[in-house]
Amino acid sequence: MVIFDLAREEGSVEETAFLRDGERILTSIPVVRAFGAFRQTSAKNDYRLGFSMEFDSRADYEAYNAHPAHVSFVEERWQKEVSRFLEIDFDLDGATAPREGAGQ
Incomplete structure (x- = not known):
């Protein structure tokens, strides 16, 4: 994700x-x-826009970055038109379900 x-x-x-254009171009990448x-x-966040996408593997993520x-x-677009951003990458490999009672 990037906001x-x-x-x-x-x-x-x-x-x-x-x-x-972002959607058209980035979804043309097979991974x-x-x-x-x-x-x-x-109202909890002052960024206006966002892109999100998923990848089947770390290798696919790296292939996307290099595509x-x-x-x-x-x-041609991002560096010229984006004034600020925050990239948020999550890796679900090895993620576990929350423990019973956690966060309550």
């Missing part, structure tokens, strides 16, 4: 185009699963 702001006006045509492009709704479509998107 981010664009150096574009909120709700602008350019913002919408960035989200659509990308369950892609989503989102607009933030929570020419991803590299090109980052160089």
Whole structure:
């Protein structure tokens, strides 16, 4: 997942185009699963937008990062249009269910 702001006006045509282009380009990479492009709704977070995706393995994640479509998107769009971001990567390998009673 990555949450981010664009150096574009909120709700602008350019913002919408960035989200659509991101989805089109990044989902063209064969290892990308369950892609989503989102607009933030929570008052607990001041980032406006987000992309999420899943990968079947760490190798697929690394292949995505090195894929020419991803590299090109980052160089030609992301670095020019994103004003700030926070990347959040989760690895579910070896994750365990919460212990009974945890968090109660």
